[in-house]
Amino acid sequence: MTVLSGAVPIPAEGVAPAQMTIPQQYVHRNADDDVLLSHFTADADGTYRIAVRWPHAHALFAPTADGRENPMLMAETVRQCGAVVSHLAYDAPLGQHFLLWNLRYEVPDAIHTAGLPLAPTEAVVRCPEVRLRGGKLSEFQLEVELRRESLLIGTGACRATCVSAAAYRRLRPPRPRPAAPAPLPAPLPPAQVGRDRAEDVLIAPSGRPGAWLLRVDQDHPVIFDSQSDHVPGRALIEAMRQTAAAATGRPHAVAPALDAEFHRYVELDEPCTLTAEPGPAPSPGRASVRVTLRQSAGPAATGLVTLGAPGPDPLP
The missing domain is CATH 3.10.129.10 (Hotdog Thioesterase)
Known part of the structure; x- marks a missing residue:
């Protein structure tokens, strides 16, 4: 090399x-x-x-x-x-x-x-x-x-x-397709994660505090702009932001910084859980949340999401 x-x-x-x-x-x-x-x-x-x-x-x-x-x-x-x-x-x-x-x-x-x-x-x-x-x-x-x-x-x-x-096919051989896709879990209310439309909400309640389920519609025209055998990265980072917003109760906060690590593919045919915990203290007026996505094989992605107010004022 x-x-x-x-x-x-x-x-x-x-x-x-x-x-x-x-x-x-x-x-x-x-x-x-x-x-x-x-x-x-x-x-x-x-x-x-x-x-x-x-x-x-x-x-x-x-x-x-x-x-x-x-x-x-x-x-x-x-x-x-x-x-x-x-x-x-x-x-x-x-x-x-x-x-x-x-x-x-x-x-x-x-x-x-x-x-x-x-x-x-x-x-x-x-x-x-x-x-x-x-x-x-x-x-x-x-x-x-x-x-x-x-x-x-x-x-x-x-x-x-x-x-x-050819190397990709060896790395990711085709997975058996289910007879019918599993139904998507009901999303969080869009207003809780700063979205206007339910179809753009990528997380759902899990029944456990501090945890959410990933929900990705494979017919979404923007997330799946091209054919993919896994959940695209743009969906993962938006799900991280939505999780941070839901965890902090700040639906209209924006993400002026994000640092994501991708450890393995997030599979389309397996449940994926997102958890949130406070991140290191950022600059005044901001908050940070560490989000982890997990599937059966273990952690698939992690992200440190920094939240800030949408305008010049600091977060409350």
């Missing part, structure tokens, strides 16, 4: 020119308004600059109670940056599977409390470590600065492994 440091791109046929429009399939999304990136530029020093275009109202990560953009769009932006850089800078072919191991983002306190717009115009991307196997991209770490003109409005990072379709 070869390890590259300092974001040195692979010299290969077909890699992106210095500047280009990003093909939609390179962000692994089908819906036009779910594509958050538009143009890609490769600098000589191994830095990548990607133009960002957030929709006015995203179908899953809707604007917050103060009318500002939902900071959880930063998580999706970081993930899409990883996909784009892997394809355009490191020549990962379409059809590769990306195993996401962690994903985080944070909005600086000063930006959040000032009530400034959160939609970035540019992502500045660096890859501090890249691993190659047989000359092909195997694993990468990504660090992202999200800027609105010259103003830093957020940071993020992720780590992912790239595997071929």
Whole structure:
């Protein structure tokens, strides 16, 4: 295995020119308004600059109670940056599977409390470590600065492994499909988790204090934007946020920071329980909640969700 440091791109046929429009399939999304990136530029020093275009109202990560953009769009932006850089800078072919191991983002306190717009115009991307196997991209770490003109409005990072379709089939052989899908448990009331529609509520009562059940509708048009044999990461982080909101009784709180670790796939045909416990004390005016998702094999994902008021005032 070869390890590259300092974001040195692979010299290969077909890699992106210095500047280009990003093909939609390179962000692994089908819906036009779910594509958050538009143009890609490769600098000589191994830095990548990607133009960002957030929709006015995203179908899953809707604007917050103060009318500002939902900071959880930063998580999706970081993930899409990883996909784009892997394809355009490191020549990962379409059809590769990306195993996401962690994903985080944070909005600086000063930006959040000032009530400034959160939609970035540019992502500045660096890859501090890249691993190659047989000359092909195997694993990468990504660090992202999200800027609105010259103003830093957020940071993020992720780590992912790239595997071929054949390797993925060996890793995840087809599971027997049930004759009929299990009925979804009844959701929490949408108002308890800051949602307007019941179909966007991803957690349900479990009958135990401090615990909830994951509920994911496989016909949801945004969560399952493309076919998947497991619960997508965007559903997991939104379920983490909803769990934190329900656990603290702060339905309209936003998540200016989130740090998620993914240990194994969350299977579609097994119950998944979410538990919440207080996290470390964050900065004044914020609260943090550690959320764990468990299935029969043990913990599948964990996330530290930081909650803040939707406006400039601190949480009560």
